[in-house]
Amino acid sequence: MSPYTVPSNLWQLYEEKVQASGMPTLATPVSNMIVDAVIHPRDLNLLFVAYEGGVILSDLKQRNTVRVYELVLPPGAPGGAGYYASDILLPRRPPVTALAVHPSGHVLAVGHADGSIAFWALEDEDRPLIVRTLDSNEDEDVGALDVDKLEAALPNGHAPENHPNAVAEAREPIFKLAWSGFPNSADIRGGDTVLTVLGGLTSNAPPGLTTFLLPPLNPPASPNPTQEELHPDIRTAIRGSLVPLDSHTYSTAGAVQDFLLVPRANPHFSGTWDPQAVLLLSDSDLDATNTIRIVEAYEFPPPAFGSATMTPAELNPASGGTEGDDPHAALTEELASTLRSMSLSADPRPVRLPMAFWGLAGSAIVRLDKSTYAQLVRQEEGKAGIGEDMALPLKGGKAWVEDTEGQMKLMKFQPRRVMITHDHDLNLRFLDLSAQLLITSVDTPMSTAFPNPLHALTIELGPLIHDPSLRLSSPGSSVNNASPSGSQISLEKSATDAGGPRIDSVYLAAESLECVTVMKNGAVIVHRLDAGDAHSPVESTDEELVSLTRIPVRSHLRFRPFFAVKPGCGQVTACAISDIGFLAVGYATGNLLIIDMRGPRVIFRNASSKKENRHSLIGRQSQREPVVALTWAIGPIASDPTPRIRLIAASASGPASIHAISRTTEGAWTVLSPPASSEASARTVPGGSVVLDAKTGARSTADRQALASVLSGEAAALDPTGTRGRKTASVWVSAGYKSVRCVADLDGERIAKADWGSKAGNVLRVEVVEKNNARALVAFTDHSEALVYSLPFLEHLHTLQLPQSGLSRLSSDSSGDYLTHTYDPATGLVRATHYGTVFGTRRTAPYAAPLTDLAHGRGTVPAQPAPVPLEPQGVIGSVLGYLGRGVTPGAEIDALLAGPDRPEPAVSAYDARGRPPPASRDAQAADTGPSAFQQASASMSTGVGDLYNRLGNALAERGEMLGSLEEQFKSLEEGSKGMVAQAQKLAAQQSAKRWFGF
Known part of the structure; x- marks a missing residue:
């Protein structure tokens, strides 16, 4: 001071x-x-x-x-x-x-x-x-x-x-x-x-x-x-x-x-x-x-x-020109100046801010394959700078990741991931969360932020919500507070629900890259990537839908609004989008909408009738249970061996309906009636409804390849052995807040069931994690633990202790990576975002905080501004300096403010290449230094002392090694005593996992 x-x-x-x-x-x-x-x-x-x-x-x-x-x-x-x-x-x-x-x-x-x-x-x-x-x-x-x-x-x-x-x-x-x-x-x-x-x-x-x-x-x-x-x-x-x-x-x-x-x-x-x-x-x-x-x-x-x-x-x-200058050049310059003035917009352009300034309310992690990832992160040529926001002009230094464990060479094999965030201003933002961005060194530092914002993918919902003609901001009823879940990745709910429209969840189709946003008032908004003007404005004949193709967006944004489901049916408790053009929305009132997005048009609705909503004599209203989980799949079921598009709709207490979708001879899609019935776990948790292939264990999703097989009638692609009906084709994993079960062919026999147990805490989310062509079920709990179960027999294999202190809101993907947040209790905004994985034992070093060199590429500070006279130059007035005083240089002000006891500034050991500074060398000997004889004697004495020290250290190390060998022999003896019991347990686990080889 x-x-x-x-x-x-x-x-x-x-x-x-x-x-x-x-x-x-x-x-x-x-x-x-x-x-x-x-x-x-x-x-x-x-x-x-x-x-x-x-x-x-x-x-x-x-x-x-x-x-x-x-x-x-x-x-x-x-x-x-x-x-x-x-x-x-x-x-x-x-x-x-x-x-x-x-x-x-x-x-x-x-x-x-x-x-x-x-x-x-x-x-x-x-x-x-x-x-x-x-x-x-x-x-x-x-x-x-x-x-x-x-x-x-x-x-x-x-x-x-x-x-x-x-x-x-x-x-x-x-x-x-x-x-x-x-x-x-x-x-x-x-x-x-x-x-x-x-x-x-x-x-x-x-x-x-x-x-x-x-x-x-x-x-x-x-x-x-x-x-x-x-x-x-x-x-x-x-x-x-x-x-x-x-x-x-x-x-x-x-x-x-x-x-x-x-x-x-x-x-x-x-x-x-x-x-x-x-x-x-x-x-x-x-x-x-x-x-x-x-x-x-x-x-x-x-x-x-x-x-x-x-x-x-x-x-x-024209001030620098002369009378003999080319008049065409002057005219060209004048026209260019006029065009510059005409191109100026009256409103300042927004400036892109770093992620820390977004005021996040939630986020999610999505895993993508290489081709889909390349399509998502692609920047359209010719649109850079046309209406695009400018970046915040704050950049300096460099950063790189130190590969202390030699894991950097394996980072390129990691799957591609993106992160989707939402804030209280109704903006969705995409960020590249791929591990390949961290492959750096001191000589090749990071060239982008991590995660790297993909600004062209931003979705702005504010203009849609506040447009009165669309009627998307009317409040919806909140009959039930059940949380939505589904097979797609969804954003967790924000901490506060009071005041104004709020984003409840977001779903991204991993192949078609269609994005669905669910609002807390019951509105559902669909965006398409790079739709352009291919879709002409078509007003839907369904009263629940409204077309958004006529709504303009800023030119550099790639997601375009497609259509929306109006609020009014109640709170949305489940939503699922497929990669083949179907959307399903479930409500707290028990209503279910199935939408063919090729129109779009509603092909199924089970709206409540007046008879179902009548009051009984005891004053209770008769109503259906909320739909809490929706899952798309393609294939046969136990009661219907024909491969079809299937939608599993699970209610809160456990009953589930399996709706089949078929195409008519006219080419229209329709929902067959009646639906098949099955039983799910009560109160399905997020991610708790997954369909797996019984042979490979891979996820059975409604993607384009499976749809093509159904449309072409290639039954062998779905059942190459020709034994459909005698062997299980799929396994449905249904996880609730208290238990998890596996069912054969969606509505067939129950294969296994397991209870979480009271000591495990509350299960927040489940995920089928894939590793080396093997699968296991991972349940994340509020005790910051991950319970690992085998599939399909649901035997408890292991319990992982996660490093985060709390997992109140969590999003995960099939590779075992997850995102969780720390929220401010007063504002509901995200204080910190934590990125982790269940395989963290081998991925600690590459994801550690990068090393930074803030002085790299630093510029020079301009000199202190000199005084200027109030009157024009050449006029000798009273202001030489200010108020008739001479100007005091900065060094004199530093000495004045620092006082006589100012310490000498430390000598900088900065290396412009960002490498650690070399060890300091001894100063050169002065003329009054010791003689050569004195130096030789001191060197000999130091050498003898070092020799005795090394011998003593070697003896001490030998004793430590002998003690360590003795402890290892004791441990081996104790381990051999339980070898038989461990072998029996291992044999039981291997037989339970014979389907998937996890």
């Missing part, structure tokens, strides 16, 4: 000095409170200290006060409160709330609690240049008295106590100010500037961040150079530079709490010089409790302020 201190009672000393002089003061108990401190942008010796009473300019070297800027509104001046304020006829001093300094250092903007901004000239502390509000007219000064407006507002000459217009004119305080400059002028005093204002809005104004484009501060030469005070002509010119040329508001859904400008390459000027992006922290409009904050980013300055970001050559393209 620096020993240098600035007295905190400077304002109190100023008020005491004013009172001693006999002048009246408007002192308040909090006027001495410091609200901000800003260093002069071009003179490090000057420090602006903002108190609630005013601003003091302090000299660090001299330790004295140079200037005091105090805004006192005269009676009748409206200020930011307006003419209907109750104290309009009294002198007032609005408290200071914010401070910013012009890049030239000659003007400062002071924000006040009444929503006004006072602009002061550095050399004039007597009165401000002008006092403005966000909506003031060009030359309006709310710090001065306007008799005509005052008489119109107060015709009787008395200030009203509670005038109705007083509330309408009341403004929020100015919370924060930033004054940005740009390299857009050949004049050393600078060109156009941008003033960014947080606050100052009226009560009925929409929330947002306000920016003003101000003209250059280029006053003319003073008529009287010897005059010490600010000349009126100079004052008028400075005031003219404070009239905005243009304004723009960064609109947000909620109130803006803070903002941060991201400079391009210059850290000076308090980080506001030449910014290229702005970060906004605002309230979420989807949270009724106002506890959720979201971060948004946009390009800065707004494109409408085009001149602010143009260089002098771009502003005057």
Whole structure:
């Protein structure tokens, strides 16, 4: 901590000095409170200290006060409160709330609690240049008295106590100010500037961040150079530079709490010089409790302020030419400039933020094959930069993974994975979670983030939900709180359900790459990848469906809305999408919809009838059980040996219906009646309904290859032995909260059943994990354990202890990898995301935190900005430095603030290649060093001592090895005693696993 201190009672000393002089003061108990401190942008010796009473300019070297800027509104001046304020006829001093300094250092903007901004000239502390509000007219000064407006507002000459217009004119305080400059002028005093204002809005104004484009501060030469005070002509010119040329508001859904400008390459000027992006922290409009904050980013300055970001050559393209230049070149340049101005959009482009700023509410992991993965991550050529969001311009250093266990060579054999996230702003984002991204070294560092965001796959649901013509935002009934489950990967529920539309779950077809989003109000939205304009807008004849093909999306996004299921049937408790164009939706009311997405059209509905919903004599409503699990499969069942498309619908208490879908001679798909019946485990858990091939153990899914076999009538592809009906074709694994069972051919005999046991805890999710062509059932519990069972006989093989402390919300895939989150209990947002695997014993090192070198590729810091004169170059005025003082260099300020006991800076051992620094070498011997004889004697003595030390260490190691051998022999003896029992147990396990060879 620096020993240098600035007295905190400077304002109190100023008020005491004013009172001693006999002048009246408007002192308040909090006027001495410091609200901000800003260093002069071009003179490090000057420090602006903002108190609630005013601003003091302090000299660090001299330790004295140079200037005091105090805004006192005269009676009748409206200020930011307006003419209907109750104290309009009294002198007032609005408290200071914010401070910013012009890049030239000659003007400062002071924000006040009444929503006004006072602009002061550095050399004039007597009165401000002008006092403005966000909506003031060009030359309006709310710090001065306007008799005509005052008489119109107060015709009787008395200030009203509670005038109705007083509330309408009341403004929020100015919370924060930033004054940005740009390299857009050949004049050393600078060109156009941008003033960014947080606050100052009226009560009925929409929330947002306000920016003003101000003209250059280029006053003319003073008529009287010897005059010490600010000349009126100079004052008028400075005031003219404070009239905005243009304004723009960064609109947000909620109130803006803070903002941060991201400079391009210059850290000076308090980080506001030449910014290229702005970060906004605002309230979420989807949270009724106002506890959720979201971060948004946009390009800065707004494109409408085009001149602010143009260089002098771009502003005057013909200035460097001569009369003999080619006129065609001048015309070409003029046309190019016109096209640039026409291509500018009025709205700033959004800036892509890292994953930490998304405000996640949940995520899921999806395993893909190579061809599907290549199709998903492919970037369309020709669309880069057309409407695409810009990335946050923050990148530096390098990172790589240290292969300490030699596992890096095996990473390329890992399956491809993607991660799907959703947030409270109704956005779905895809990220590449493939292990191949971690194959790095110190010489070939990581080139992308991990996980790597796939921005072209973003799905924005907000425009669909908030479109009143689609009727997707109407609330649905919440009859039952059963959680959805299915064979597809689904996002876990967010922690809070209060306020606004929420995403409940998301399903991705792993082959067709169709994405289904289930909302908590019962709406179901379907998106297709790279659909383009192939699907013309077709309105569905079914009242449950609405077409979305006419809804436009941003040009660079690849997922296109297809259709939606309207809310109204109740809460969705199960959903399943197949790779062959069928979608099934189950509800808490027991309703079931089966949709052929080729239309789309509803081919099956079992809506509740009035008879089913009637009330009994005892007051209970007769209703069907919720559908809690839906699973698609293709093949025969025990009661129907014909291979067909099957949908298994399991209810909460266990009964299940197996619906068969067949194609008519006209080519239309229809659901056969009646459905077959079977029995599932009660209260099916997520992932707890899977169909396996009885011969290979692979998952039996409704994919395109199986559909082609059914349509072509190739029965041999499904039953090559020709013994269908005598041998089991498939095994249905059904897992609930208390037990798991395996059923042959979906509705055949029960093969095995197992209870989880009371000590296992609550099962959160189950997964059929594949490894080396073998399968096992893994059940994840809330005790952070993974129970491993054989298939299909469900014998407990092992219990794995997972490293995560809690698995309240979990998503997994068939390779054994899983995602879990730590949630904030107040906001329901994700604090941390944990990525793990049940095979973690051999994958620890590649997934460890990467090594980072933050100094790699670092740039050079520009020199401290030099002072600029207020008057044009060549005019010798009083400002040589600021306020007639010389400029203090940075090294002198460092010595002043650090004090006499400043430690010497450590010598850097940084290696530009990122490798560990080499060991330090002995310094070269000085002229007064020891003689050669003394060095030889010391070397011999050291060698003899080292020899005895090595012999002693060798004897100690020999004793340790003998002790270790003795312990191993004892362990071998104990192991041989139980060899017979272990062999018997192993034989039983091998016989139980003879189907799959796990």
